[in-house]
Amino acid sequence: xxxxxxxxxxxxxxxxxxxxxxxxxxxxxxxxxxxxxxxxxxxxxxxxxxxxxxxxxxxxxxxxxxxxxxxxxxxxxxxxxxxxxxxxxxxxxxxxxxxxxxxxxxxxxxxxxxxxxxxxxxxxxxxxxxxxxxxxxxxxxxxxxxxxxxxxxxxxxxxxxxxxxxxxxxxxxxxxxxxxxxxxxxxxxxxxxxxxxxxxxxxxxxxxxxxxxxxxxxxxxxxxxxxxxxxxxxxxxxxxxxxxxxxxxxxxxxxxxxxxxxxxxxxxxxxxxxxxxxxxxxxxxxxxxxxxxxxxxxxxxxxxxxxxxxxxxxxxxxxxxxxxxxxxxxxxxxxxxxxxxxxxxxxxxxxxxxxxxxxxxxxxxxxxxxxxxxxxxxxxxxxxxxxxxxxxxxxxxxxxxxxxxxxxxxxxxxxxxxxxxxxxxxxxxxxxxxxxxxxxxxxxxxxxxxxxxxxxxxxxxxxxxxxxxxxxxxxxxxxxxxxxxxxxxxxxxxxxxxxxxxxxxxxxxxxxxxxxxxxxxxxxxxxxxxxxxxxxxxx
Amino acid sequence: xxxxxxxxxxxxxxxxxxxxxxxxxxxxxxxxxxxxxxxxxxxxxxxxxxxxxxxxxxxxxxxxxxxxxxxxxxxxxxxxxxxxxxxxxxxxxxxxxxxxxxxxx
Numbered sequence: 001x002x003x004x005x006x007x008x009x010x011x012x013x014x015x016x017x018x019x020x021x022x023x024x025x026x027x028x029x030x031x032x033x034x035x036x037x038x039x040x041x042x043x044x045x046x047x048x049x050x051x052x053x054x055x056x057x058x059x060x061x062x063x064x065x066x067x068x069x070x071x072x073x074x075x076x077x078x079x080x081x082x083x084x085x086x087x088x089x090x091x092x093x094x095x096x097x098x099x100x101x102x103x104x105x106x107x108x109x110x111x112x113x114x115x116x117x118x119x120x121x122x123x124x125x126x127x128x129x130x131x132x133x134x135x136x137x138x139x140x141x142x143x144x145x146x147x148x149x150x151x152x153x154x155x156x157x158x159x160x161x162x163x164x165x166x167x168x169x170x171x172x173x174x175x176x177x178x179x180x181x182x183x184x185x186x187x188x189x190x191x192x193x194x195x196x197x198x199x200x201x202x203x204x205x206x207x208x209x210x211x212x213x214x215x216x217x218x219x220x221x222x223x224x225x226x227x228x229x230x231x232x233x234x235x236x237x238x239x240x241x242x243x244x245x246x247x248x249x250x251x252x253x254x255x256x257x258x259x260x261x262x263x264x265x266x267x268x269x270x271x272x273x274x275x276x277x278x279x280x281x282x283x284x285x286x287x288x289x290x291x292x293x294x295x296x297x298x299x300x301x302x303x304x305x306x307x308x309x310x311x312x313x314x315x316x317x318x319x320x321x322x323x324x325x326x327x328x329x330x331x332x333x334x335x336x337x338x339x340x341x342x343x344x345x346x347x348x349x350x351x352x353x354x355x356x357x358x359x360x361x362x363x364x365x366x367x368x369x370x371x372x373x374x375x376x377x378x379x380x381x382x383x384x385x386x387x388x389x390x391x392x393x394x395x396x397x398x399x400x401x402x403x404x405x406x407x408x409x410x411x412x413x414x415x416x417x418x419x420x421x422x423x424x425x426x427x428x429x430x431x432x433x434x435x436x437x438x439x440x441x442x443x444x445x446x447x448x449x450x451x452x453x454x455x456x457x458x459x460x461x462x463x464x465x466x467x468x469x470x471x472x473x474x475x476x477x478x479x480x481x482x483x484x485x486x487x488x489x490x491x492x493x494x495x496x497x498x499x500x501x502x503x504x505x506x507x508x509x510x511x512x513x514x515x516x517x518x519x520x521x522x523x524x525x526x527x528x529x530x531x532x533x534x535x536x537x538x539x
Numbered sequence: 540x541x542x543x544x545x546x547x548x549x550x551x552x553x554x555x556x557x558x559x560x561x562x563x564x565x566x567x568x569x570x571x572x573x574x575x576x577x578x579x580x581x582x583x584x585x586x587x588x589x590x591x592x593x594x595x596x597x598x599x600x601x602x603x604x605x606x607x608x609x610x611x612x613x614x615x616x617x618x619x620x621x622x623x624x625x626x627x628x629x630x631x632x633x634x635x636x637x638x639x640x641x642x643x644x
Contacts, residue, residue, distance in 0.1 A: 260640075
């Protein structure tokens, strides 16, 4: 937990320091709490990534390869050629500053290099000096900067302080996707071994076992069975979800935290109740056992490498289409990268609800449907029986998770589901939700403990909006549809608004579903007595 | 990689003090690691948690779900925090020599 008090963190100065922005020096030792530990050598070795070693950003010597500068230049050149978007983004920014105060990391820290425009400029300045005619001639006068070891260290500090949430992009008049600038900067740093362990260990685990947590098939099965035991205790129903079942109609993929960590496991229990309720022909997979794709925070090649297993498994099992759970950045990958990387998935069919007959044409290219779309269609067609009063101890608000909201436009569906399964729903202010949602402060691999001060700062705008609805309406539950949110928001709430708990949307669906043949439920999915409003603050 | 030394124990640990080679764990190491967690004396209750974690890890290769840990040991989460002030994942798992979980957790 952070050592600083709320009052200390709230002393935010928005006046830029006097020194020239081109000065790249970062005192890592003094800024502990706002950077992440580097990747352990064993993870890079496992993946075949360059320059595995033991080092710390607080060290003077980062143990870079001798020709690191050439490697970065060559990598930059390659990517400018490959991604036209990158060149456009680097050339078109006019420094209008529309994005400057839209980033939660700037709002929470006051550090001007967390203004998206200036963060991008850290990379753009090198581009200008070495890849544009004006910069080659005029150098610093044209905003060019030499790529020195200090500039590289500054990249590490600031590009691993951006969560690729894309809030700034919503406000950019040119439509610059700043997340893609961060992605390229991280990709370049990966070429010389500058990466963080909270990203690379999940990537290595995912490559080895199919999921971030390193859960092997027998453990996957054991975890699922344990959660079914819990469901049996609460509802009296024995559910036995198929795993790796060939010939099932639908493959269902969730983020691995949903079958491992609180509060995601209650969301997982909600999924299982829903599928039982409608008699869905589906299967889980112990191989495609991760929705998330930390390749997105590493490099395009890694995205492709990790994404592939979903489709390979769908093909192996012979399913018709894929249903995806409450995962965040997975949907950015599915919606915007997967089709050109591993698609088209011609061997699958366009998702069609076996219950309502609805054909989800908008997923025609990916063949993958979001669970909130699936569930809201069921509700709209009157196929689900609910008792929303089972969620009466909650006053609920909804945090739009960055990637489903901005990356694929999932805005109405989770709200429609929530309003159907609970009686008390309240929105946070308009400029903090939907496309303008604030980040949880810990996405893109930054949700680790050592980066806690920056997480609490970056999460402050979100927490502030939660505090507003807590004070105005008595909100005590913050719902979301992303596993990173479910991991980071409880910590954020504990610090800023401790009266508010965190849950997924399908946990509340599971609570409200009236199942055929069930007992009268003594508790909700968390084991808390139904109707016990006092217990809500402990979630 | 930092080396953690306590009495006769000398082990490689990560930045947060989790041991890097879980197979090198034994009861003496557990005592040494417990000292970093503000646990001076490992009682029977501590051992019940540590031994469960250890056995689970050897069988399943990861830490158990916290809910399962509570159920199998009979301790609620509050009690586990009393025993290991940093909690089940950061305190108890560290003493039991398990690696730190990473990802969306």
